[in-house]
Amino acid sequence: MHELSIATAIVETVLQEMQRRQLPAVSAVGVRVGALSGVVPDALEFSFQAIINGTPLAGARLAIEQVPLQGKCRNCGLDFSVQEFIFACPDCHSGQIEITRGEELEIAYLEVSS
Amino acid sequence: MTEKIAVEKKVLSENDKLAAEVRSQLMRHGVVALNLVSSPGSGKTSLLERTLAELNQELRLGLIAGDVQTENDADRLKRAGGRLVQPIVTGGLCHLDAKMITRVLPQFDLAQLDLLFIENVGNLVCPSSYDLGEDMKVVLISTTEGDDKPLKYPAMFRRAKVMVINKIDLLGTSDFDLERAKANARRINADLEIFEVSCRTGAGLRAWFDWLRGLVHGPARAVPPTMGA
Numbered sequence: 563m564h565e566l567s568i569a570t571a572i573v574e575t576v577l578q579e580m581q582r583r584q585l586p587a588v589s590a591v592g593v594r595v596g597a598l599s600g601v602v603p604d605a606l607e608f609s610f611q612a613i614i615n616g617t618p619l620a621g622a623r624l625a626i627e628q629v630p631l632q633g634k635c636r637n638c639g640l641d642f643s644v645q646e647f648i649f650a651c652p653d654c655h656s657g658q659i660e661i662t663r664g665e666e667l668e669i670a671y672l673e674v675s676s
Numbered sequence: 677m678t679e680k681i682a683v684e685k686k687v688l689s690e691n692d693k694l695a696a697e698v699r700s701q702l703m704r705h706g707v708v709a710l711n712l713v714s715s716p717g718s719g720k721t722s723l724l725e726r727t728l729a730e731l732n733q734e735l736r737l738g739l740i741a742g743d744v745q746t747e748n749d750a751d752r753l754k755r756a757g758g759r760l761v762q763p764i765v766t767g768g769l770c771h772l773d774a775k776m777i778t779r780v781l782p783q784f785d786l787a788q789l790d791l792l793f794i795e796n797v798g799n800l801v802c803p804s805s806y807d808l809g810e811d812m813k814v815v816l817i818s819t820t821e822g823d824d825k826p827l828k829y830p831a832m833f834r835r836a837k838v839m840v841i842n843k844i845d846l847l848g849t850s851d852f853d854l855e856r857a858k859a860n861a862r863r864i865n866a867d868l869e870i871f872e873v874s875c876r877t878g879a880g881l882r883a884w885f886d887w888l889r890g891l892v893h894g895p896a897r898a899v900p901p902t903m904g905a
Contacts, residue, residue: 564771564802571687579683589678593687600805600831647830648863657866661834667687667805671680 568601568667569609573619575669580618590623590673596666597631598647625673631664691806694774698781698809705786707738708891709794711808713832714816715825716798719842721749722875723816723884724793725756730885731791732757735892738784738792740764742772749795760784771802774809790892800829811891812837819843820850823857826864833864838871840884845874 576591591610595603603626610624631644637656649659686692702709712720724739731737738760741750750763762780764772772794784792794810796803804813815836817825820843826833833839839861847854854872861868871887873880 564769564805567769567771567773567802568687568805571690575683575685575687575689579685583681585681592680598831598834600801647827647834649834649866650863657862659866669683669685669687671682671684673678673680676677676679 563602563605565601565605566609566613569606569613572610572624572669573613573617576619576672577617579672585672585674586618587674588619588622588672589675590625591619591669592625592627592671592673594627594629594666594668594670596629596664598661598664599667601667603628623673627670629664629666632662633659634662636660688805688807691774694778695807695809698774698777701781701786702792702809702811705789707786707789707792709792709808709810711794711796711803711810711813712816713796713800713803713813713836714798714818715800715821718798718816718818718821719875720795720798720816721752723840723842723873724753724758724795726875726878726881727793727885727888728753728756728758730881731888732759735790735889736760736788738762738789740772740777740780740792740794742766742776742795742797744768744770744797760789766797770797770799771806772796772808773806777808791888800825800832804829804832804835814838814840816840816842817857819846819852819854821852823852823854824860825857826861830864833861833868836865836868838869840871840873842873842875844872844879845877 595601607624614620633644634641635651635656636658638654640651640653642652650657714720739753739758740762742764743749744766747763750761753761762783764776813836871884
């Protein structure tokens with residue numbers, strides 16, 4: 563389980579952003595977690611809540627947007643949603659698939675109460 | 677009233693930055709780096725022992741051996757003739773990251789190196805998220821595991837360029853179906869290069885050695901992998 567490492571990276575980045583933008587408090591941290599990011603959302607949330615106590619982020623929510631896998635066929639150009647991690651074009655059956663969405667592991671936004 | 681402030685930053689941007697530095701250092705010296713990943717016990721260390729025995733006089737090999745605890749693998753590689761073996765003991769952490777590589781890289785004289793093997797911690801989940809600055813990930817499975825491994829760990833098999841199936845001498849003693857394993861892997865990643873070997877008997881290793889020679893001597897260096905979207 564490496565979600566603790568990932569949560570730590572999120573917290574460190576957010577604390578830097580808070581300092582840079584001079585935000586006294588943050589009510590939520592919005593993150594995108596792709597289906598193929600290798601990160602389990604529940605474990606990430608658990609880890610995040612476990613490490614924010616005693617930091618300026620205490621009490622913040624982790625708002626996770628789960629991004630489904632989307633692919634584009636290099637052979638026929640079809641855009642399609644990748645089901646069950648099967649990387650094959652539903653039209654021409656080519657296996658040459660470029661992943662267009664679903665590998666994200668990003669901090670999208672901070673929510674502040676004004 | 678709440679307000680949303682856009683950040684738009686990769687969570688692992690710090691790791692990726694260090695990995696990019698490692699990659700450019702290796703490229704500057706023409707060193708090819710392979711990140712070896714597998715479950716515990718698939719045979720990463722055995723494959724490296726065999727590779728040392730075959731190529732150690734011919735190519736200048738460097739090895740980084742990552743383990744949660746003990747330097748046993750690093751010791752095995754030294755006994756196998758590895759002249760440049762650097763252990764990393766993660767102390768419980770389930771993967772290597774770019775910072776750990778950055779710390780040990782100065783131990784190597786990169787100008788005197790052709791090929792750098794990074795033996796990751798035995799784990800098919802966590803190492804898939806971390807770029808170490810390698811040219812490519814090589815994933816191992818063995819015939820004593822399930823042939824559905826690629827389906828269970830799609831992120832890793834998708835991000836690998838090469839799959840080595842080890843312990844083919846044991847085929848038939850378990851329910852592992854070689855063709856099914858390859859088909860499962862290709863469902864996830866149609867471009868996977870696949871080697872079938874036995875580190876115990878030596879079967880199939882010639883193709884692996886020749887492929888490594890081609891990596892070092894070939895005109896086209898591997899394209900750096902892209903991590904994440």
